[in-house]
Amino acid sequence: MLGIGVLGCGRIGAMHATNIAAHPRARVAAVYDINPDAARAVSLATGAPVMASAASVLAAPDVDAVLIATATDTHADLLEQAIAAGKPVLCEKPIDLSLERVDRCAAAIAGTTLPVQIGFVRRFDPGHRAVCAAVRDGTLGTLYQVIITSRDPGLPPAAYLARSGGILRDMTIHDFDMARFILDEEPTEVFATGSRLVAPALMETLGDHDTLTVVMKTASGRQAVLINAREAAYGYDQRVEAFGSRGMAVSENRRPHHMVLSGADFTDHAAPLLNFFIERYREAFDAEIDAFVDAVENGRPVAVGYNDGRQALVLAEAALKSLHEGRMVRVSEIG
Amino acid sequence: MLGIGVLGCGRIGAMHATNIAAHPRARVAAVYDINPDAARAVSLATGAPVMASAASVLAAPDVDAVLIATATDTHADLLEQAIAAGKPVLCEKPIDLSLERVDRCAAAIAGTTLPVQIGFVRRFDPGHRAVCAAVRDGTLGTLYQVIITSRDPGLPPAAYLARSGGILRDMTIHDFDMARFILDEEPTEVFATGSRLVAPALMETLGDHDTLTVVMKTASGRQAVLINAREAAYGYDQRVEAFGSRGMAVSENRRPHHMVLSGADFTDHAAPLLNFFIERYREAFDAEIDAFVDAVENGRPVAVGYNDGRQALVLAEAALKSLHEGRMVRVSEIG
Amino acid sequence: MLGIGVLGCGRIGAMHATNIAAHPRARVAAVYDINPDAARAVSLATGAPVMASAASVLAAPDVDAVLIATATDTHADLLEQAIAAGKPVLCEKPIDLSLERVDRCAAAIAGTTLPVQIGFVRRFDPGHRAVCAAVRDGTLGTLYQVIITSRDPGLPPAAYLARSGGILRDMTIHDFDMARFILDEEPTEVFATGSRLVAPALMETLGDHDTLTVVMKTASGRQAVLINAREAAYGYDQRVEAFGSRGMAVSENRRPHHMVLSGADFTDHAAPLLNFFIERYREAFDAEIDAFVDAVENGRPVAVGYNDGRQALVLAEAALKSLHEGRMVRVSEIG
Amino acid sequence: MLGIGVLGCGRIGAMHATNIAAHPRARVAAVYDINPDAARAVSLATGAPVMASAASVLAAPDVDAVLIATATDTHADLLEQAIAAGKPVLCEKPIDLSLERVDRCAAAIAGTTLPVQIGFVRRFDPGHRAVCAAVRDGTLGTLYQVIITSRDPGLPPAAYLARSGGILRDMTIHDFDMARFILDEEPTEVFATGSRLVAPALMETLGDHDTLTVVMKTASGRQAVLINAREAAYGYDQRVEAFGSRGMAVSENRRPHHMVLSGADFTDHAAPLLNFFIERYREAFDAEIDAFVDAVENGRPVAVGYNDGRQALVLAEAALKSLHEGRMVRVSEIG
Structure with a gap:
């Protein structure tokens, strides 16, 4: 043990x-x-x-x-x-x-x-992993585009937001890592644009954004689009789409059960999404611990290493620069 | 022309x-x-x-x-x-x-x-045909079970019902034909049971039923289950499932469009079903005419012949007998 | 503790x-x-x-x-x-x-x-429970029909089958209980028919069936259809549908993840079903233990009692009699 | 007439x-x-x-x-x-x-x-219209983000591409119009980035791109993301997502029928997408003619007017400028 x-x-x-x-x-x-x-x-x-x-x-x-x-x-x-x-x-x-x-x-x-493993838990989600596998085993052919949608169910408290480092370092950071995981090639250019729509006054005060789109490109031209919002009425929206020359793989949202209801003016109405990350990524958190135990026991390389932690932050910095300057920023401008 | x-x-x-x-x-x-x-x-x-x-x-x-x-x-x-x-x-x-x-x-x-073609239009529905094809081309292996769900959106007028010949001859008749189409083997035994749940008093008066289950078996043991109701709040429910040794094919319900809505306490809420048969089986009605024109022009055998019309009625008669006698009736008892 | x-x-x-x-x-x-x-x-x-x-x-x-x-x-x-x-x-x-x-x-x-609790674990499945809730809280209006599909991924060993008591007592027993759970009214009549399609020779030897359809009716006319097979190529098929005057609720199959794949000649291809009962009913097994602990600790009535265990067996006996006699059997003929 | x-x-x-x-x-x-x-x-x-x-x-x-x-x-x-x-x-x-x-x-x-009506047929698609309605009737609350995915099934001939005016004016033009239709507010800023992944040599020769992402923003901060590719192995991918403070509406892809297949290592495998625009937008083409006839007969304003045709082109020009300059371009820089 x-x-x-x-x-x-x-x-x-x-x-x-x-x-x-x-x-x-x-x-x-x-x-x-x-x-x-x-x-x-x-x-x-x-x-x-x-x-x-x-x-x-x-x-x-x-x-x-x-x-x-x-x-x-x-x-x-x-x-x-x-x-x-x-x-x-x-x-x-x-x-x-x-x-x-x-x-x-x-x-x-x-x-x-x-072993030094960084806690990007989403890499262990069975659905997201299956998308990654479809890229790496050639099922999708040459990868063209990755679209990651990540919306939180509700705005965190203002105090949390004030210390969060901003949406890019706090929330999008997961998507930067997921994009690197799926793209299987380093992004070299980053564009970002943000809006203040969920809580305009608070975001203005904090100099932060609550609604965000990021576009990244790799050297070979693969594109990644990250779509974020701090609030989604229907719950914790977590989707990953990979599109390549031979097909498309999509990791869909998850629900606590699969009862669907049809009534007088709708059909196949499903349950709200699993809410929040502890429930949504339950299997992933288990698998993350398992991977760490395995790496320590067997001297295997960690699944998500220090450099992965660093690169996600580099992309966040590049995105922040883009957001301020309104232009595509080369990752090499950062670090 | x-x-x-x-x-x-x-x-x-x-x-x-x-x-x-x-x-x-x-x-x-x-x-x-x-x-x-x-x-x-x-x-x-x-x-x-x-x-x-x-x-x-x-x-x-x-x-x-x-x-x-x-x-x-x-x-x-x-x-x-x-x-x-x-x-x-x-x-x-x-x-x-x-x-x-x-x-x-x-x-x-x-x-x-x-050429004498009988108007069992559902045989021309692209989804139901695809189920049939999956049976006949071996995709499903040996066929085991067929489940046909057929529920009308609303009870017809009492006057119509009085002249309809009863639910078995008026409504289930389509499902008897669909079962023969998918089973690819003649049913030899029929069981039926009916209930009066939608309009109990009217059904009592008419000596008819509004909710019905039929079970049929072929000589080799293939089973067909027909599930009927004269009313469905969510619209015209038309599904066909075929299950065999190598897999399952299901022809799902159809909607006028595919917009799905997620809100505060539900997700992926779809539109009501296509209502009624003229909309739901629009492509099928077109294909039925086309098949008839083709049979006449080219001397090809009709897709649904006189004997198909007769056999569906024979099964309805056997089901009616079963419904009265509470036992499995052999089709050979009818005609 | x-x-x-x-x-x-x-x-x-x-x-x-x-x-x-x-x-x-x-x-x-x-x-x-x-x-x-x-x-x-x-x-x-x-x-x-x-x-x-x-x-x-x-x-x-x-x-x-x-x-x-x-x-x-x-x-x-x-x-x-x-x-x-x-x-x-x-x-x-x-x-x-x-x-x-x-x-x-x-x-x-x-x-x-x-407290004496009987292990009908499926009553604790979140999806099946949601169907039950939709019946009991009036969402579905007056209940008309319940359709339960239950197919095992593969035939058990012959030795197991020989001691199993037959498909009705071993496998359908779960569906008899589920039907009682959803119907919310005791079945009074039972019809069953079986086939030997998956393993005809073995079933002949055992005097058992591998493919089965059961139809039940309650005093008020509610219908339940149980659809069983000992083998399903695509995995452990577990669905529950309830249909009433105001709508329909369906507990759908479950998969280990929700990655869907589209390729050159198909779209939205999903993962195989969760296989087998330990994985499929994982949350249900947890909830079953929790309900038992709760009943013991707090003196609450058990969720599934001795009589539930007995009644499922009574229905299995009635179905067996129907299977042999080819007729609707009244439950009162059994016990 | x-x-x-x-x-x-x-x-x-x-x-x-x-x-x-x-x-x-x-x-x-x-x-x-x-x-x-x-x-x-x-x-x-x-x-x-x-x-x-x-x-x-x-x-x-x-x-x-x-x-x-x-x-x-x-x-x-x-x-x-x-x-x-x-x-x-x-x-x-x-x-x-x-x-x-x-x-x-x-x-x-x-x-x-x-009446002068411009042929942006997609505005008449029942699914896309339902998304638009959900925005305009308040179902989605305040609109935050619109995501439009538009991928053609296969690369057109080189001769067509040479005269097409480039992907932005030829293909994305539909998405610029759709974005304006759903956003219900004019985009004021445009960013675009393109790649040469499907046919790199041909695209290099033409100075064109085959894979494209566009991001637009309106004055109030609403975001639109347009995702294009000239080729998709699984067919004609046409999706529109609108996300707002009260929910999300998605117009999903369409198939010629709804038979889903489950087999030994997959489940619910659906048919390929409707291919190509004449089939996919069949109802929309009918509705477009109907709207035109109605406008002429009754003197009603056209559903898609001359200025809509012009504005889509203005956005394409802004996107082209962005693509060359690697920055967010204000629409007012164009015309």
């Missing part, structure tokens, strides 16, 4: 802890949170001891690896400390909101052979 | 006349209806002359073939007269409500080489 | 044990199987001690309730012993293949106030 | 002629084509006389209105001549490939009260 120390016991950390506890070859070895109540709740559910500091967790001999699910601005520090302590890391995204900090962290851990 | 005489200019006859007029190799050569206004309306729309009697139509030299769409109890007489006059016939279903009359008509026209 | 003793550690028992272990308010307190290796495997996975006999499990003080997942012919004995020992029971279906034994068991436990 | 003169008897003109002939209140009054054989074929099918020149058609007293379906570079001339001759016009898109010529034509016909 792989003993995993859980740093951060908020909503995401607690969910990961439950999944680790249910994994047949892993267990929660220790937990820590800046809020002792949060840590205690996870301790109760998993039987793992609460520790007084992240450092204690990293030092514990039965902690074989760590999960970092703390506040974003502590990710890079903890990641550096974990590697220094010789522990493999599964780090929630983003590594940091600042590319400069991400690059400093990269320098600090350069040369390590320890 | 094949000149077709139209006998009967009610809703169905008028629709056929329009389709004949639009056919590139056919035209309406003459029309007749017991109600002169109905005949005149079709005459105006197609330019064909109104004749004073069915006999005049049958005698007209530029009438190469006739469509019989008059009241059911005149079908057999007109069919006999048409064959006697040397005219190929497309006769609306049923040939007659009485099996005895159907058999007398068969005797009267025995030996004719003129 | 409710301590549950697991009797029977085969495929089903082991799955239940895992689900119990993952339940936040339950744990596996002891395990037993006639095959010690099977018991040890579950013990290893859950940490629960292996006991030498079912009696020891029933006697253990930290066993608050028991799950019976042993061979069918031991269910009734163990159920009686468990109630005698004062333990609530969750018993896999069927209670017994013999109605006489079921009735003796009923007599033996008569008067107990301990 | 409205007598319509048909100018141009190629594929589109011949189809329109057939539709006019089938219209209950219109007829083909005269036909002309630069190729006499094409004209004769339409004459044979409709009974209308062939005339020696477009001028003769325009001068014929029983020609009440004209359809212009000749080569693109003759549209503006014929349109001016028709208006001068006092005949209402239904003119195939585009009016001209040159905005300057379009504006000269506008000046030439300025002040006319005769």
